[in-house]
Amino acid sequence: MKIAYDPTPLHPTHRLLDFPSATADLGYDFLQLTPHPDFATHFRYPKMDRDLIRRFARAVEAAGITVPALLPVQRISWPDEAKRAAAVKNFRRVIEIAVDLGVKTINTEFSGRPEAFEDSEESFYRSMDELLPIIEREGMRLNIDPHPDDFVEDGHEAWRVLRGLDSASVGFVYVASHTFHYGDCLETLADELGERLNAVYISDAFDHRASNGLRYIANPPTTSARVHQHLKVGDGDVDFDALFATLRRTGFLDREDGLIVSNVFGENENNDAVSRYQKQRIDELIASSSADTRD
Known part of the structure; x- marks a missing residue:
């Protein structure tokens, strides 16, 4: 089991080459590289050349x-063909960077549009026709999160879309702070996913469905915006005891290739303390799930 740090809170203040030492200083042995301007900003072409890749690898070591x-x-499921084609080009370069760094896993999002479900789904499969053969040839793994405001948000429906690819190289990212947009379905979804659940991100969020939909408020009342948080464990409504019990029951916590990522975004000013707290709580939740199993 690997517990990784998401360095997004460091993006405004740190160079890419500072991430490895900052990660180690916070008590983590693993780093998931996220869209920093020197790596691959959202939707844009990656900016790492061979020299920066070598320097980053040395910093990691x-x-x-x-x-x-x-x-x-990247917009790999975007209904607009020009944007989809650009996303595939950008994603190809990300794969090349991963190969050069010796990284075997890419975690991402569908990145389509909910108001254009059918077109986005078709765009996704078209992109996978181009990208999946490369992923499979390189012996890599591609895991996808059905992010709020994507063309598919429900956990079970997202797995159906991924299952349609019929590839053992494709898996699922479960983001705890997206739990309520998924349909709060981990108990049944985890059984369907089995060993195709490959990454779990740990952060908290409020249940937007609670209090007659008034757990938090977005105006105007008819807005289609999806609002959620990436808070530290305990600051929202996610049942982490139940989540880790399910991860223990299904064997995820016993897998050497399983990846847990701390990804709190809302408290940059307290990042040092929050990141250390997250690591401690994740360790505690893993340990308590083992104790519950023995009982």
Whole structure:
């Protein structure tokens, strides 16, 4: 089991080459590289050349950590063909960077549009026709999160879309702070996914469905915007005891290739304390799930 740090809170203040040492200083042995301007900003072409790739690899080695996964966000399911084609081009370059870094996993999002479900789904499969053969040839793994405001948000429906690819190289990212947009369905979804659940992100969120839909408020009342948070464990409504009990029951926590990522975004000013707290709580939740199993 790998517990990784998401360095998004460091993006405004740190260079890419500072991430490895900062990750080690916070007590993590693993780093998931997210869309920093020197790596691959959202929707844009990656900016790492061979020299920066070598320097980043040296920084990772010097810090004594490992990068198990990259996280790009590209419009691979966008209904507009020009944007979809650009996303595939950008994603190809991300794969090349991953290969050069020796990283075998890419975690991402569908990145389509909910108001254009059918067109977005078709765009996704068209992109996978181009990208999946490369992923499979390189012996890599591609895991996807059905992000709020994507063409598919429900957990079970997202798995149906991924299952349609019929590839063992494709898996699922479960983001705890997206639980309520997924339909709060981990108990049944985890059984369907089995070993295709490959990454779990740990952050908290409020249940937007609670209090007659008034758990938090977005105006105007008819807005289609999806609002959620990435808070530290305990600050929202996610049942982490139940989540980790399910991860234990299904064997996820016993897998050497399983990846857990701390990804709190809403408290940059307290990042040091929050990141250390997250690591401690994740360790505690893993330990308590083992104790519950023995009982």
